[in-house]
Amino acid sequence: MIIVLKRDATDAQIDHVVKKVKDLGLSVHLSKGSERSIIGAIGDEAVLTSTPLDAFPGVEKVMPILKPYKLVSRDFQKEDSVIDIKGVKVGGKQVQVISGPCSIENKSILLEVAKEVKKSGATLLRGGAFKPRTSPYDFQGLGEEGLKYLREVGDETGMPVVTELMDPRDIDLICRYADVIQIGARNMQNFRLLKEVGKTDKAILLKRGLSATIKEFLMSAEYIASMGNRNIILCERGIRTYETATRNTLDLSAIPVLRELCHLPIVVDPSHAVGRWDLVAPMAKAAIAAGADGLMIETHANPEEALCDGAQSLKPNKFDRLMGELRRVAEAVDRTL
């Protein structure tokens, strides 16, 4: 950690900081410059982060050198992690496509769309039984009934299933039915939820929060990993910016940045990012070209009647055409799909 002192910091102030750093067990290199004096604190930086050195008299700013996440970092593990979900490998050469409706409405609709997307090449089935809705007056999901349908349809079509956990009290219920537990964007810093899924051995699909930095995103992954579960898939799904032409701004540069910092697989959800079905195709192609390990694309047999997010859902025939286009892009970057 580098501690930059104010121009007019007194010797007593400097000594006070130096003493504190030493008391915490680190060694100190003090460099007195004409413009600014600087303290280099050498040793375990973690013990310093909970000490408010930036509020000490005479301190101008504190600059950490090391990253605050460990288990999920490339420093910890050089090789890419590959998450195996009943034989579907996320993080390998094949780009995996998760598809299905936003919310589970009944079994027959779900089965219809599942068969279609499976035929088109999707390898994982998604569907929400508990829905985080902005309005208390909107459809909140079918609950356990929905989970049952999802499990049955997943089994009938041979696709592992992904569904969202919103409440730590539902952890056992979700674990009974799901192969992959999704943590939604709004819960990326719901630390209790992160700890709960960290205690399971399920694969966890962690969505980036609407205003989460890459560092915070990785810290949330670290929460899960620190509890013992390293089966984590990161999901970029658009961030909140000033631009309103799309619902959110899909941050595809997060893919190569995460790739460098972290060994976990990265999937992209263009549907939630753009919020309009007609923009999903170009952004899905771009995500693969940028290096995504997978995609999450909402589909619905009849979007006009969907109880949730109909505007961004693709009909099966449009999804099928898109999958053909995606396959070509995947091959152009030496991946399969």
Next chain:
Amino acid sequence: MIIVLKRDATDAQIDHVVKKVKDLGLSVHLSKGSERSIIGAIGDEAVLTSTPLDAFPGVEKVMPILKPYKLVSRDFQKEDSVIDIKGVKVGGKQVQVISGPCSIENKSILLEVAKEVKKSGATLLRGGAFKPRTSPYDFQGLGEEGLKYLREVGDETGMPVVTELMDPRDIDLICRYADVIQIGARNMQNFRLLKEVGKTDKAILLKRGLSATIKEFLMSAEYIASMGNRNIILCERGIRTYETATRNTLDLSAIPVLRELCHLPIVVDPSHAVGRWDLVAPMAKAAIAAGADGLMIETHANPEEALCDGAQSLKPNKFDRLMGELRRVAEAVDRTL
């Protein structure tokens, strides 16, 4: 709701939209213009919001006319709500100041700071027993032990107490000890938590999410109100912007905007917004000048040793001086403190 059609929308497409709107029980006014045709849907707009009309063929955009929140709106209640917490009235002429440490560390430190801030004029005591920390390796709070200390110190000093709920499983525990339940910024859209506190009769301090719009903020308040609890206090605590000179950007214009749209009292937390104790004083004064009903200011007897957020905590003597300054500003806008 106004539905704007594409320039080249066909009659069949227009008829299809009109039919859908009528099927939902609304009446329709169709206006065919030279540039664009427009459908006005008259009646209960809520039934339309869950139908993805913007994805219907021929539709360019959909513009809601009414606000999606009801119970918390000025339309619903003209007069300002005043929340009474054991005699401390939030939303009246008196500006209330909530103070105390970020996290409860032990009883004696808490008692020391509580006595001090009470003497300076604070009327509510805050302290965290469960802490949402970005890093899993940071201090997570004392749990129930902390709640006990908070309750005891609140009783000894005669101040109602505020503490954060992070997990729906802790609701009964928190209710046993707290007078005001805080929902933190990261949980503003933790809808399960909102529903739980909506079932209690405690006062709820709802913090604005880091990237929450004013509309989303009010929708979260609506969640609580829709479950029956209208004892809601809104708290502006800074939003995430591109600027990094302060931790967040305190959005004081939210105060008059919320005042116009909503009848609930509004408090401001300058400590978390700016993240540096030396910036707290000007922003606290500005908040009162802009019309805030209360402030939440972190204090600590020894910020350098604080286990959490020491950099933004005021020492009791600085807090005391600030309270004197705040009193003058409050009087200048016809409030007391």
Next chain:
Amino acid sequence: MIIVLKRDATDAQIDHVVKKVKDLGLSVHLSKGSERSIIGAIGDEAVLTSTPLDAFPGVEKVMPILKPYKLVSRDFQKEDSVIDIKGVKVGGKQVQVISGPCSIENKSILLEVAKEVKKSGATLLRGGAFKPRTSPYDFQGLGEEGLKYLREVGDETGMPVVTELMDPRDIDLICRYADVIQIGARNMQNFRLLKEVGKTDKAILLKRGLSATIKEFLMSAEYIASMGNRNIILCERGIRTYETATRNTLDLSAIPVLRELCHLPIVVDPSHAVGRWDLVAPMAKAAIAAGADGLMIETHANPEEALCDGAQSLKPNKFDRLMGELRRVAEAVDRTL
């Protein structure tokens, strides 16, 4: 234009608004609802935009129906515009790549890199003679000397040349040397500059401002077009968001959105968006997959010695490899390169 009235708007207030709209030559449709009354103003919306109807007593909000840009819109011209720059067609099937150094340093370095990028497939040469630098103490460009080198090197290698105009006083100078005039991101709303280039017949490369909405971006293009020059190329180059892992956030969803609203060709500058050469390749591929008509990629023979933006410049050998990869992605989306 739709004018939504406040719930408690009086008849006198409504009459006042109606009269104003009629006085401006529009016809009025008034719809009195139980929750809100609404005025539809039918006719030339432009006359209303400069009248502050939203500040009239009794008015809650004003919602425009039509787009404020005309000449650059799809409504005005259905077919894609193709800009022909001495035979290099931007906006057709071929993806064009503009390359060269950030700033022109001397002729021999420029010639060296120009020959290399031409060999790799670049079709337009870029180089800055006037540099907008954040610091007054940084290298500001060679001025006319640089323009001469650029022209000579462009002629010797057979590549049309692109350079930035910063000052309306330089318009004649720039026009003598350049084939394409670049308007930088910081000048996107320098309306005087827009008007000047609108009077020329040069191709204009208009970069999106750091915090410009898509609508504002198109309004700036409209400025140029309104002066008579329709040879406009739009350039997405990253927007400012809270994320600091990359210099800016490349908004690739702007490509399909602009494609729908506007007939002008769209190029992407990944170098400035990400600010690091090692992130350029994935974002360049993503841009083509998302539908870009061209790319602008900074190259330098020796980035370590570059006077400007060395960190984001590719060496010629890395550029060559990238061009091979881009060709494959272009073919996968039915384009050439």
Next chain:
Amino acid sequence: MIIVLKRDATDAQIDHVVKKVKDLGLSVHLSKGSERSIIGAIGDEAVLTSTPLDAFPGVEKVMPILKPYKLVSRDFQKEDSVIDIKGVKVGGKQVQVISGPCSIENKSILLEVAKEVKKSGATLLRGGAFKPRTSPYDFQGLGEEGLKYLREVGDETGMPVVTELMDPRDIDLICRYADVIQIGARNMQNFRLLKEVGKTDKAILLKRGLSATIKEFLMSAEYIASMGNRNIILCERGIRTYETATRNTLDLSAIPVLRELCHLPIVVDPSHAVGRWDLVAPMAKAAIAAGADGLMIETHANPEEALCDGAQSLKPNKFDRLMGELRRVAEAVDRTL
């Protein structure tokens, strides 16, 4: 400057960086740690900023220690600057209020409003003759005719006048008529304009760009100062964020932050920030409470007929009432008005 090396940086890479830093005339302190090695470069940091060290092989990140601005910094000048404009002192104990219409429409309207605001206590008169309008079809200002009216009205009422410069070609014209030259938000990084006004001895009102960081804002002030003109007034006028309830988000925490870093006076323009006249009053009061040295408030005798920004303009009677309220807040923070 601190240069953090990658975990796997080779000795050759480290030597290469060390050599480069030494070649630039700085001395080097190399600290080899178990996690990361670090190079401290001691000496004139400015020579390093134009070298892309962050792109050197083996380098993870580069962290500057010093601030890139000098003349405008507190390090350079401890005491607050006071700018004297024909006797009106900006930066002293008195809070100065600049008022007048957005654009000058004719002399009689301007004179009417000028007399009124003067009577209410405004000390500087504003009015635009050249208007930066988002749409080319909107009123662009009266040009020199407007400047004449402004000068005449300023002289008749005894108020120094403020007007905006948009084009370096207008510098002589503006200097003939104006006492204070305004650089608008959209031109904050129009470096040519900054250099031109830097050559004059006029007071310069520099508005913060919509997405400018505090550091960039000060760098633009440094541009002006570096040309010799230190009569600079900084103006916070709202930044662009995701929130759309107000036109921009007024960043009042910029006031204490700028105060610490810089010796120049700071004024606030609440009118442009919020975009609605009914929000101006609370934000003006908050600005004074936060420590602003002045305010810029738009007024118009008849906002409903204003050619520009009518929605945010106060009528003279409302302005007069506001001035009374502001006086009380100013006194509460030991200022006059």
